[in-house]
Each structure stands twice: as structure tokens, then as C-alpha cells.
Amino acid sequence: xxxxQNTGAGxxxxxxxxxxxxSGGAGVMTAGxxxxxxxxxxxxxxxxxxxxxxxxxxxxxAAMLRIACQPVECMEDxxxxxxxxxxxxxxxxxxxxxxxxxxxxxxxPDQGDPPEVYLRSGAARAEVSLKKIAKSVPEGRANMxxxxxxxxxxxxxxxxxxxxxxxxxxxRPAALAPSLAAVAAGRAAATGIERRYxxxxxxxxxxxxxxxxxxxxxGYGAIKGGVRFVAAYPITPATELLEWMSxxxxxxxxxxxxxxxxxxxINMAIGGSYGGVPSLTATSGPGLSLMIEALGLAVxxxxxxxxxxxxxxxxxxxxxxxxxxGDLNIAVHGLHGDAxxxxxxxxxxxxxxxxxxxxxxxAEALQAPAIVLSDQFLGQARAVVERPAQLAAGSGRAxxxxxxxxxxxxxxxxxxxxxxxxxxxxxxxYTADGLEHAERGTPSSQATDHVAQLDKRRRKLTxxxxxxxxxxxxxxxxxxxxxxxxxxxxxxxxEGLARAAAEGVAARLISLRLLAPLPxxxxxxxLDGVRDVLxxxxxxxxxxxxxxxxxCDLPGRVTSLHRPGALQFSPGxxxxxxxxxxxx
Amino acid sequence: MNEVVSGTVAPVPVMRGPNEYKxxxxxxxxxxxxxxxVVNALAKAMAKLALEPQDVAVVSGIGCSSxxxxxxxxxxxxxxxGRALAAGTGLKIARPDLTVIVTGGDGDGYSIGGNxxxxxxxxxxxxxxxxxxxxxxxxxxxxxxxxxxxxxDSKLSPDGTGLREFQPLVIALTSGANFIARGFTGDxxxxxxxxxxxxxxxxxxxxxxxxxxxxFRPEQKEWKKxxxxxxxxxxxxxxxxxxxxxxxxxxxxxxxxxxERPPYAPRGPRAVRAPxxxxxxxxx
Numbered sequence: 065x066x067x068x069q070n071t072g073a074g075x076x077x078x079x080x081x082x083x084x085x086x087s088g089g090a091g092v093m094t095a096g097x098x099x100x101x102x103x104x105x106x107x108x109x110x111x112x113x114x115x116x117x118x119x120x121x122x123x124x125x126a127a128m129l130r131i132a133c134q135p136v137e138c139m140e141d142x143x144x145x146x147x148x149x150x151x152x153x154x155x156x157x158x159x160x161x162x163x164x165x166x167x168x169x170x171x172x173p174d175q176g177d178p179p180e181v182y183l184r185s186g187a188a189r190a191e192v193s194l195k196k197i198a199k200s201v202p203e204g205r206a207n208m209x210x211x212x213x214x215x216x217x218x219x220x221x222x223x224x225x226x227x228x229x230x231x232x233x234x235x236r237p238a239a240l241a242p243s244l245a246a247v248a249a250g251r252a253a254a255t256g257i258e259r260r261y262x263x264x265x266x267x268x269x270x271x272x273x274x275x276x277x278x279x280x281x282x283g284y285g286a287i288k289g290g291v292r293f294v295a296a297y298p299i300t301p302a303t304e305l306l307e308w309m310s311x312x313x314x315x316x317x318x319x320x321x322x323x324x325x326x327x328x329x330i331n332m333a334i335g336g337s338y339g340g341v342p343s344l345t346a347t348s349g350p351g352l353s354l355m356i357e358a359l360g361l362a363v364x365x366x367x368x369x370x371x372x373x374x375x376x377x378x379x380x381x382x383x384x385x386x387x388x389x390g391d392l393n394i395a396v397h398g399l400h401g402d403a404x405x406x407x408x409x410x411x412x413x414x415x416x417x418x419x420x421x422x423x424x425x426x427a428e429a430l431q432a433p434a435i436v437l438s439d440q441f442l443g444q445a446r447a448v449v450e451r452p453a454q455l456a457a458g459s460g461r462a463x464x465x466x467x468x469x470x471x472x473x474x475x476x477x478x479x480x481x482x483x484x485x486x487x488x489x490x491x492x493x494y495t496a497d498g499l500e501h502a503e504r505g506t507p508s509s510q511a512t513d514h515v516a517q518l519d520k521r522r523r524k525l526t527x528x529x530x531x532x533x534x535x536x537x538x539x540x541x542x543x544x545x546x547x548x549x550x551x552x553x554x555x556x557x558x559e560g561l562a563r564a565a566a567e568g569v570a571a572r573l574i575s576l577r578l579l580a581p582l583p584x585x586x587x588x589x590x591l592d593g594v595r596d597v598l599x600x601x602x603x604x605x606x607x608x609x610x611x612x613x614x615x616c617d618l619p620g621r622v623t624s625l626h627r628p629g630a631l632q633f634s635p636g637x638x639x640x641x642x643x644x645x646x647x648x
Numbered sequence: 649m650n651e652v653v654s655g656t657v658a659p660v661p662v663m664r665g666p667n668e669y670k671x672x673x674x675x676x677x678x679x680x681x682x683x684x685x686v687v688n689a690l691a692k693a694m695a696k697l698a699l700e701p702q703d704v705a706v707v708s709g710i711g712c713s714s715x716x717x718x719x720x721x722x723x724x725x726x727x728x729x730g731r732a733l734a735a736g737t738g739l740k741i742a743r744p745d746l747t748v749i750v751t752g753g754d755g756d757g758y759s760i761g762g763n764x765x766x767x768x769x770x771x772x773x774x775x776x777x778x779x780x781x782x783x784x785x786x787x788x789x790x791x792x793x794x795x796x797x798x799x800x801d802s803k804l805s806p807d808g809t810g811l812r813e814f815q816p817l818v819i820a821l822t823s824g825a826n827f828i829a830r831g832f833t834g835d836x837x838x839x840x841x842x843x844x845x846x847x848x849x850x851x852x853x854x855x856x857x858x859x860x861x862x863x864f865r866p867e868q869k870e871w872k873k874x875x876x877x878x879x880x881x882x883x884x885x886x887x888x889x890x891x892x893x894x895x896x897x898x899x900x901x902x903x904x905x906x907x908e909r910p911p912y913a914p915r916g917p918r919a920v921r922a923p924x925x926x927x928x929x930x931x932x
Binding site: 272274276280287288293295324325331335337338340343365451485489490491492497499506 | 701727731733734739742914922927
């Protein structure tokens with residue numbers, strides 16, 4: 065853990081982390097988003113995650129930001145500043161807001177003392193009469209005052225903050241002037257506060273940057289991959305993905321329909337795809353559980369479909385607003401029978417785009433269902449990222465031409481992929497069936513047909529060339545240690561490893577993007593010469609570790625670092641573990 | 649499809665006999681099963697409608713009657729138990745050019761798929777739903793379904809379920825189906841006519857078909873004596889249809905309700921832009 069020490073002097077930092085907290089309705093999310101956009105406008109990279117209590121309205125809320133001179137994909141070990149409009153129930157965030165002696169707590173003295181859990185950190189305190197200052201500005205609000213104070217403390221320029229406020233309130237001119245005045249008042253109130261950290265000058269902007277959430281990135285990736293039909297049932301934390309897609313799809317000529325439940329949404333998507341339109345739905349663990357039977361149908365009837373699972377803490381309703389990687393098992397093993405399908409994992413906000421697009425391409429090319437694992441952290445995090453690289457176009461679905469003589473829908477081809485007839489094509493009518501079938505598609509209970517079709521459905525996935533996208537392979541290629549991880553663990557692992565590397569710990573880092581079918585040959589090649597493998601994941605039972613050990617003979621000593629959700633790994637957690645690991 | 653485009657005339661629909669709408673597959677059903685009558689009536693209706701077989705998709709779930717897609721010469725989809733309406737809805741919304749006919753039994757549609765039935769009625773997507781109701785689970789060999797009489801004795805529910813029967817027409821009417829009718833497999837011509845009207849009618853058309861199970865409910869052979877052809881007279885008026893249902897014997901046949909609600913249409917702008925245009929909202 066990198067403790068923020070009180071050095072007694074102000075420091076220039078290349079990365080500063082800030083929490084804006086308060087009771088729901090106090091506007092901390094609005095202010096947080098404005099701070100994020102101001103940082104983006106000033107030329108910084110930034111990441112914002114949100115945490116809130118279970119209440120629909122009201123309850124505690126926190127916007128957590130990290131603003132930096134380099135791309136950032138996870139939070140730091142501790143926050144430099146905790147700033148609150150009020151302290152109502154803010155102590156409930158407890159472990160989510162780690163502070164150190166070098167941190168600064170900014171609060172309104174009229175709202176009482178900060179919770180003891182934060183004061184114990186030894187952080188310094190600063191007081192700003194947010195509500196009083198807000199009252200001195202006609203129509204002023206305390207969250208805007210706080211925004212001004214924080215912008216001043218971090219050294220964000222006036223014009224960038226003003227542009228961010230205008231961007232949000234541009235459509236409500238009546239709110240704009242009071243907000244800008246409140247921001248200015250908050251900035252003035254910061255002059256008496258001893259500044260502990262301010263941001264180093266922003267890096268030169270050498271390419272286009274985007275500001276988006278992982279859920280938006282996944283939605284856009286789906287559209288880029290060709291999805292034009294979506295069936296949606298709301299569920300936290302996937303709802304925003306579907307809400308983003310609804311108008312976006314309409315603009316590209318696609319359609320979204322709200323289903324009555326997840327059983328309907330997955331079956332609607334499969335129905336649309338059977339009609340030839342690439343289709344998708346998004347959900348979280350409880351919804352994925354309901355969709356599993358239909359995914360088996362998509363395997364058997366060979367109908368492409370993509371499900372984005374924005375994972376949350378499970379089992380059952382669990383903690384809907386917080387992140388965990390606990391759905392790996394159900395995604396890989398949940399289907400009954402022998403049902404080969406695709407499971408992919410996005411490993412950053414930006415990668416939600418590329419991985420979802422790739423999932424659509426693979427599902428279409430292989431006529432199989434694909435599950436994309438994202439999670440609450442990635443899905444709801446909003447980040448400034450480099451414009452994502454373009455993926456090459458996929459090969460698309462093999463469609464049977466109308467002239468095909470003696471058409472057999474499930475013909476036993478060399479690569480296992482059989483051209484699909486689309487309804488409307490004369491002479492090729494067939495019945496897509498979840499019953500085991502012969503090549504023509506007619507139901508069959510013959511063992512020979514069953515084995516032949518099982519082989520075919522497996523063959524098409526195992527024979528496919530997945531190229532280099534199966535994983536991000538980084539780190540010291542000559543090292544004889546390797547870390548294997550996936551999804552949102554990747555960023556803290558990468559950052560923790562960089563710290564450990566500076567202290568002489570060398571390791572390769574493999575972040576798996578293709579989880580099923582597991583590219584065991586490529587994984588073992590990437591681990592060639594390794595004597596020590598560490599598998600890192602965020603769940604309680606080491607699901608990835610067990611899966612990898614079952615699927616391939618990992619070299620050397622293999623250990624696991626796993627921890628259930630709600631709290632993301634910090635780079636410091638990983639750093640500390642790597643030092644122990646290297647000594648063991 | 650049959651529109652005149654820049655001087656070329658679309659081909660006149662080919663007239664086909666009903667048998668051309670059937671596949672060469674032999675049904676798995678017991679001899680005497682009512683569902684044979686539905687294959688015949690459906691084929692007859694398709695012929696009357698002069699549909700191109702390839703432009704029709706027959707979608708089903710699981711159960712004896714759900715085997716029907718493979719027995720037609722059109723495209724078929726035989727999915728999972730209870731979800732046929734969802735699959736059909738997705739297909740029709742994604743491919744509005746197709747004629748979508750969803751088929752199944754009383755267990756599939758009213759029990760495991762009951763929620764989809766309610767919402768398909770509400771949503772009013774332009775498709776036809778044919779339920780072959782034999783008041784029993786036949787494929788699993790004789791368990792009570794939602795439409796089974798409360799005192800019907802079976803291994804799973806000895807002495808009966810004690811539960812009142814599900815009322816499909818009442819549910820369809822109160823949930824918003826746009827066309828509601830009842831037919832009988834013993835009257836294939838009357839049934840064909842009802843199906844033809846159901847397919848023609850815009851929005852969600854529901855046809856409840858009394859289709860006897862001669863194996864597990866042999867007493868249903870008597871249905872032919874109980875049915876009352878043309879007992880319903882179609883009305884677009886919901887209160888009128890409700891009143892008519894109050895004196896429904898369960899064997900009244902015909903079209904009960906033909907509503908005027910516009911079919912489901914996706915909302916939002918339909919302008920077609922390049923996907924890359926969406927990037928503007930992310931750019932800083």
C-alpha cells in the first residue's frame with residue numbers, strides 16, 4: 065500500500081484521486097461528472113466510478129475520480145481528497161474510501177464532523193461553508209461550490225471547469241449562470257486551504273480521446289460488430305448499456321424491444337438472429353441465470369447471439385450496485401449437455417468496445433452464442449481513453465445461397481460451420497431445432513447423429529483461428545514468473561506489477577480475453593519457460609484458477625490470489641502480494 | 649411485396665394446393681390426434697392466403713403440438729418450452745417482411761409460457777398465435793394443464809388439482825389481443841377460415857383450437873357433439889366481447905373479437921446513419 069504521507073509541503077502529482085460524497089440528491093454525481101469533464105477538457109486522462117447505497121433516491125452517494133497525466137484504468141490505493149457536501153451515511157463507504165495521513169478531508173462545518181472512520185486515517189481537515197456560500201449566490205447549490213473548491217485545490221483551469229458546467233447545463237440556461245457563480249465562489253473559498261497536491265501539467269494531446277463508460281463502449285462495439293436487434297430487460301448494472309443502445313440503434317436502422325423478462329429477451333434475440341439480423345441482449349448474473357436454457361438452444365440450433373453480462377456481486381440478488389467476477393463458472397459451465405460456446409472478457413473501459421465487437425463477429429462467424437463478461441466497475445466507470453483502435457471487419461455469417469441444391473442446414477462440413485438459410489429464401493426452408501437432429505435439421509434420436517453434431521459444433525469453435533486477440537500479453541517476456549488474470553482485475557494488476565518491477569520483481573502478464581474455448585495452446589506458449597504462475601481474480605472460490613488447472617497443464621508452481629467482490633483490488637494490494645510471491 | 653416498382657410488375661402469387669404447404673415429414677402424433685387437423689387447416693389457410701412458403705415462419709416451443717413447424721413446408725423454429733411467443737416476437741420485429749405464426753399447446757402457452765402470453769397480447773405484434781388446447785400434457789403422458797378440469801384424476805394429481813381452469817379467451821381479451829377466436833379440429837374448414845382471418849388481421853391474433861387428445865383424454869372424442877360452430881359473432885367492441893364471454897360454454901366457436909388497435913411498431917428515429925456517426929458523442 066502506498067500510504068499518502070503528510071510531507072508538510074505541497075506536491076505536484078501525476079495522478080490525483082478525489083471522492084465527492086454526500087447524501088443522495090445532493091448532486092455529487094453531477095459535480096463529479098463535471099469535474100471529470102473539466103479534467104478531460106484540460107487535457108488530462110481521468111476515470112470516475114460511482115458508488116451508492118441501495119436506495120433508489122436519497123441514501124449516500126460517492127463519485128470517485130482519478131485524474132492523471134497518463135491513461136488510468138483503476139483507482140489508486142488511497143484518495144488524496146475526500147470532499148463531502150454532507151456526511152449523512154457517508155461512513156457506509158468505509159473501506160471504499162481509503163485515506164492516509166497525507167489525505168485531505170474537505171467538509172462543511174455546518175454539517176458536523178466527518179465520520180470517525182475517515183478521521184482515524186490521520187488525514188488533514190479543511191472546512192468550507194458550502195451551504196452558506198451557496199445561499200449567498202442566487203439559486204446557488206452546494207455541490208457547485210464544492211466543484212469550484214476542488215478545481216482550485218487540484219489546479220484545474222477556470223475555462224475547462226466552465227466548459228464542463230456548460231456542457232451539462234447548456235440546455236437549462238436558467239441554471240447555468242447560478243452554477244458558474246457558485247463554482248467561482250467555491251474557488252474563492254479554496255484560497256485559505258493549504259494545497260497538498262496539485263496536478264502536473266497535462267501531457268501533450270497527440271491523438272483523439274474519447275470520454276465514455278464501459279457500458280456505452282460495449283453498446284457501440286455491438287453496433288460496430290453489426291448488431292441491429294436488441295431485446296432488453298432492465299437490470300443493474302447493465303441497464304445503461306441497453307438505454308444507450310435504444311436511440312443509437314434507431315439511428316443506424318436497428319431496433320430495440322423491451323421484453324417482459326430475461327427469458328423473453330434472450331428468446332427474442334435468438335428469434336431475431338434466426339431471421340438473419342445479428343442480435344444481442346445485456347444482463348447481469350440473475351438474468352444470465354434465466355437465459356441459460358435458451359443459450360443451450362442457440363448452441364444446438366446454431367443461432368448466433370451475444371449476451372453481455374455486466375457482472376455484479378452474487379449469488380442471488382447479492383449486491384446489485386457493486387462489482388465481482390463471480391459469473392465465470394456459470395458463463396463457462398452453466399449450460400446443460402455438452403454445449404460449446406464462446407465466453408469473452410473485456411479488460412478495460414475501452415476494451416468493452418473491442419471485445420463486444422469481436423464477440424459479435426465470432427458469434428456470427430461461428431453460429432454460436434457468445435457471452436461477454438464485463439462487470440459493474442467497467443460498465444459504470446466513465447473514463448477518458450485514447451480513441452480505441454479499429455478492429456478488422458469480421459467474416460460475417462455464412463449464408464446459404466438460394467440456389468443450393470439438396471440443402472442441409474446442419475451439413476457436416478470440414479470446419480464445422482454450415483451455411484445458414486434465411487427465412488424468405490425459396491427452396492431452403494428448414495426447421496431450426498433444439499432437438500438433436502440429422503444434417504437436414506430433421507429431429508433424430510440416433511446416437512450417430514448426436515455424436516456427429518456434437519463433434520461438428522465443437523469443431524467449429526476449436527478449429528477457428530482466433531488470432532492475437534485471445535489475450536493481452538505484456539510484462540517481461542524473459543521473466544520466469546507469470547500472472548494470469550482477466551477483466552477488471554487487469555488494470556490494478558498491471559499497475560501493481562509496474563511498481564513491483566521497479567523493485568526487481570519481473571513477471572509476464574497475461575490478461576485473457578478469450579475464456580472459452582480456452583486457447584490452451586497459445587496460453588501454454590505464452591507461459592513457456594515459466595516456473596511460477598499466479599492467477600488473480602475477484603471472486604470467492606478461485607473460479608479462473610480452477611478452470612485453468614482443469615483445462616491445461618500449467619507449468620511450475622501455480623498459486624491463486626482471489627478475493628470476493630464489492631472491493632476492487634488496488635494496485636497496492638497486488639504490489640504487496642507480488643513482493644511476497646517473489647520471496648516465497 | 650406485391651407492389652409495382654419502376655415499371656416492373658411483381659409476379660402474381662403462385663396458387664398452390666394445401667399439400668404444397670406441408671413437409672414430407674411424418675408427424676410423431678398418435679393416430680386420431682386433433683393436431684393433424686391443425687396441420688391441414690393451417691395448410692389450407694396458407695393456400696387461401698397464397699403465401700409463399702418461404703415467407704412464412706412457424707415458431708413453437710415444446711410439447712406434442714409444438715412439433716408442427718417441421719410438418720410445414722415453410723421455415724420453422726422449434727425452440728425451448730414456453731418461449732415460442734418470445735422467439736416469434738423477436739423474429740417478427742427483426743424481420744417484419746415475414747408472416748410469423750406461433751404455435752403450441754396449452755401447457756406451453758398458458759403454464760410455463762403464461763407471462764409471454766399476457767405480454768404478447770399487450771404488445772400486439774402483427775403475428776398469429778395458434779394454441780392447440782387438449783387440456784393435458786400429452787408428451788409427458790398425461791398430467792393436468794392449466795385448462796384441465798379441477799377434478800380430472802391423474803398420477804401426478806390424484807383426485808384432480810382442485811384448481812379452476814385458466815380462461816384463455818378472457819385473458820387474451822383483457823390483455824389486449826387484437827383478434828380472438830376459437831376453432832375446433834373436427835371442423836377443419838371452419839378452422840382454416842378462422843386461421844386465414846387471423847393471419848390477415850393486423851396485430852396479435854389469438855386462435856384457441858380445441859384439439860382432442862385421444863390417448864390421454866379419450867372422453868374428448870365427445871367434443872364434436874358439444875361444439876357450436878359460428879356461435880361467436882365478431883365485434884370490435886371490448887365490453888360487448890366481455891359480455892359474450894360471460895355465456896361462453898367453452899365450446900362456442902368462431903371469431904369473438906376483431907379489434908382495431910394499431911400493431912406494435914418500434915419507436916424512435918428510423919433514419920439510417922453510419923455507425924461511425926455515433927462516435928461524435930464520445931469525442932472530446
